[in-house]
Amino acid sequence: MTYDARRTRGQLADGVRRTRGQLMDGVRRTCTQLVDGVRRTRRQLVDSVRRTRGQLADGARRTSGQLADGAQTVRTARGQRAKSPNDARSTSGRAHRYSDTNQIAQWWNAHEVLRSESIIGQQMNFRQQQIQTE
Known part of the structure; x- marks a missing residue:
């Protein structure tokens, strides 16, 4: 396929036609999608856990209480306090168990990523300090 020298505003140097939401790798995106190609809504963050307005960065749903x-x-259904965001989720004062374990898995994976990134960052800072002291 030969590329025409004429381009519309949506085309880049390689001749592939793109909309504004597409990047150089040729994957079509909407404005809410990020580089990894996962489609997201505006309320979703980098860890691709879907959130509503009541949820915070760790993916656990919370009410104002x-x-x-x-x-x-x-209080949860058993009368105990939930020890972690996975244990219970409150809706209008009543506590429900998570309907799908997938949400818990996503929450855990996101935290694993955050932990590993922070550890890598700490190691890099430590190396820089060592170099400066030498």
């Missing part, structure tokens, strides 16, 4: 550490201020 819940605290940042995931401790449930509303």
Whole structure:
């Protein structure tokens, strides 16, 4: 296929026609998609966990009665406080177990990624300090 020298505004140097949401790798994207090609809505963040407005960065759904550490201020069905965001999710005062374990898995994977990134960052900082002291 021969490329015409004439281009519309959506075409780049390689002659492939693109919309504004596409990047150089030729994957078509909407404005809410990121480089890894995962489609996202505006409320979703980099870890690709879907969120509603009541959810925070760790992917756990919270109401205003819940605290940042995931401790449930509303009593769960068994009468215990939820120890982690995975244990219970409160909707209008009642606690429900997560309907799908996939959401828990996504939450855990996202935290694993964050942990590994922070460890790598700490190692790099430590190496820089070593180089400076030498």
